Amino acid sequence: MILNRLQEADCKSGWLLDGFPRNLAQAEALGKALQDAGMKLDYVIEILLDREIAKKRIMGRRLCATDNNHPNNIFIDAIKPAEKDGKPVCRICDCDKLTARADDQDEGAIDKRHGIYYDTKTGTLAAVNYFRARVKIIDLDGTPGVKEVSQALLAKLA
Ligand SMILES: [Zn+2]
Structure with a gap:
């Protein structure tokens, strides 16, 4: 399991799980495994983003x-494509x-993924709420650009 990986030498000074756990069942399993191993979770970082904006950011991606x-990304001002001869x-x-x-334009698939993410009963937001009662949650507004969100995170970790 993931716990074995977290106990390897390169995790001694810390580790970060990105995109996991994705649902309540995984959060409960992780919470229990960490507790049984006597390991502590310092923070859960949640980057909050309006569902419609999240969808637009996926659909607006353009590959060079x-x-x-x-x-x-045609929907993010900071990285909007330039224009040449219109x-x-x-x-x-x-x-x-x-x-x-193609999969960035599959609205049905995006809605399905987001349905899991924004589900507060069994989905990813339920996982966040599971940890909310147990560890410090850092809530960040994901609306601004990467630079601003990074700075906000560093300020909250300091
Ligand atoms: Zn390019």
Whole structure:
């Protein structure tokens, strides 16, 4: 289980689980396993984002044909594609081949995933609430950009 991994040498000074647990059952199992092992969870970090904004951010992603690591998103001002001759181009390299991933445009699949995330009875928000009664929760507003959210997190950890 995940606990074995957390007890390896490179986790001695700390660890971070990203995207896990995803539901209440996983949260309960993790909470119990940590307790049984005498391990402490310091924080749960929750980045709060309106469901419609979250959906737009997924659907707005654009891939640059030159380099997939060039972030472009038509719904995020900070990384909006540039424009050249009235056409959207990569904001990093001016490449005019910006495409959307098919699964980013699958609204039904996104709604299903978000249905699990925003579910306060058994989903990811239920997992957060499970820990809310047990450890310090750091709630962050995910509406601003990555830089602002990072700064807010560092300020709350200090
Ligand atoms: Zn590019």
